[in-house]
Amino acid sequence: MVNSVTLPLLLKQLGLPMMYRHYEATAEEAAQEHWTYPDYLSALSDLEVSSRRQKRIQRHIKESKLPVGKTIDTFDFKAAKSINAAQIQALAENNSWVKQANNLVIFGPAGVGKTHLASAIAYRMVEQGCRALFMPTTMLVQKLQKARSEFKLADQLTKLARFPLLILDDIGYVKKSEMETSVLFELIADRYETNSLIITSNQPFGEWDQIFTDSTMAVAAIDRLIHHATIINIQEPLSYRKSQANKNNQ
Secondary structure, eight states: OOGGGGGGHEEEEEEEEHHHHHHHHHHHHHHTTOOHHHHHHHHHHHHHHHHHHHHHHHHHHHHOOOOOSSSTTOOGGOOOTTHHHHHHHHHHHHHHHHTTTTTEEOOOOOTTHHHHHHHHHHHHHHHHTEEEEEEEEEEEHHHHHHHTTTTTTHHHHHTTTTEEEEEEOGGGGGGOOOHHHHHHHHHHHHTTSEEEEEEESSOOGGGGGTTTTHHHHHHHHHHHHTTEEEEEOOOOOOHHHHHHHHHHHH
């Protein structure tokens, strides 16, 4: 027998907390606006779906380890005139490049905003439903080295493959050793045409022989990265960090 008194209990049992909290207020609005039953149910369902989406986004932002506060809204494009703001916005607002397993490589000297831009774009990808993971490259390489020593490198690469977008920050700080560069190459090769990378580097491709011990490996890594990639080269006369500090001190 249908009984409206049992509705809150049923909503609890079904695990629908937003519908449980708002069914009465929404029912009053439905009566005032003369909604149909499907309209009422749709409004409640929309509340539940929106709540779950926001919780999922917050959960994925937390797991992404993205630097706090480095978003599109907090980046001062006026202080970095060589950066094409429209290009950055386009990358941030459309996740098709991640779905197509394309890459993004951001070059530039220290302090010009590479990490901020990479993080800002990644935040927007997470908001659009793409899981992401941010890691300093040196830290990730050490993790992969440890996995290899324990014969678990394949397992670790599989775990990283769960993230459609992986951000490797400051790849130029990887030590030029066979152990470090070999696991880095395996990571790049493993994600080739399957998942996306955002890489920031203070060294252009022409200097990547300072990262990889073997020039053939360097060429192979670069070839895989740029096959499906957008490359951004930041050239600023003044460090973005310095300009922000000067602005804050005025």
